[in-house]
Amino acid sequence: MTGCTIRTAIDAAIKDAEAAASKAGVNAKAVCARLEKEEAEVAAGRAKKSPPVASNATEGEVIVARALRQVLSLLDAGQGQQQVVDALGSSCILLNSIQTPIHAACEAEAGRGRGAGYAAGTRQALSSGGCNASRSLVAGALLGARYGVGEGSGREGVPASWVARTDVGEEAMRLAGKLGQDRAMDKGARQ
Numbered sequence: 001m002t003g004c005t006i007r008t009a010i011d012a013a014i015k016d017a018e019a020a021a022s023k024a025g026v027n028a029k030a031v032c033a034r035l036e037k038e039e040a041e042v043a044a045g046r047a048k049k050s051p052p053v054a055s056n057a058t059e060g061e062v063i064v065a066r067a068l069r070q071v072l073s074l075l076d077a078g079q080g081q082q083q084v085v086d087a088l089g090s091s092c093i094l095l096n097s098i099q100t101p102i103h104a105a106c107e108a109e110a111g112r113g114r115g116a117g118y119a120a121g122t123r124q125a126l127s128s129g130g131c132n133a134s135r136s137l138v139a140g141a142l143l144g145a146r147y148g149v150g151e152g153s154g155r156e157g158v159p160a161s162w163v164a165r166t167d168v169g170e171e172a173m174r175l176a177g178k179l180g181q182d183r184a185m186d187k188g189a190r191q
């Protein structure tokens with residue numbers, strides 16, 4: 001993700017999902033209105049909370065795009081990680097396990113919350129309670145892709161001391177290096 005922020009990648013994913021929905025003839029506004037109606041029923045106590053259900057893959061993209069927009073909206077409103085977890089929930093359902101760690105990663109990328117970088121973002125995701133293992137995994141993956149190991153882009157990447165304390169740290173670093181080489185070769189072949 002060199003030269004790209006996590007926020008930029010999320011914005012691009014939202015645009016791609018909306019374009020796919022439009023191309024497939026899925027009415028994104030109708031899908032979002034249905035979700036808002038379901039949420040209102042839950043809030044009024046007339047229905048039990050459940051994950052949103054898509055009738056097809058493109059409708060699923062609309063649901064994910066809406067969830068990502070919620071994250072960016074909360075981020076823009078200056079909501080802290082704990083406030084976001086409290087608002088969106090701390091369960092392991094798919095959308096929640098993506099929304100709150102994206103928020104933690106964006107906050108760490110911006111140097112807000114517990115600070116900047118990989119360690120700050122993963123610690124923030126871990127400290128929010130609930131199903132924090134899956135959320136910290138997603139936040140760590142985003143921040144690891146953004147910053148790498150050690151220092152990167154002026155921010156702290158995955159601490160080398162953390163890698164050294166794992167049983168498979170050396171192997172993970174070797175595979176990550178190979179992946180980077182393979183991507184560079186693929187990019188060179190396309191140019």
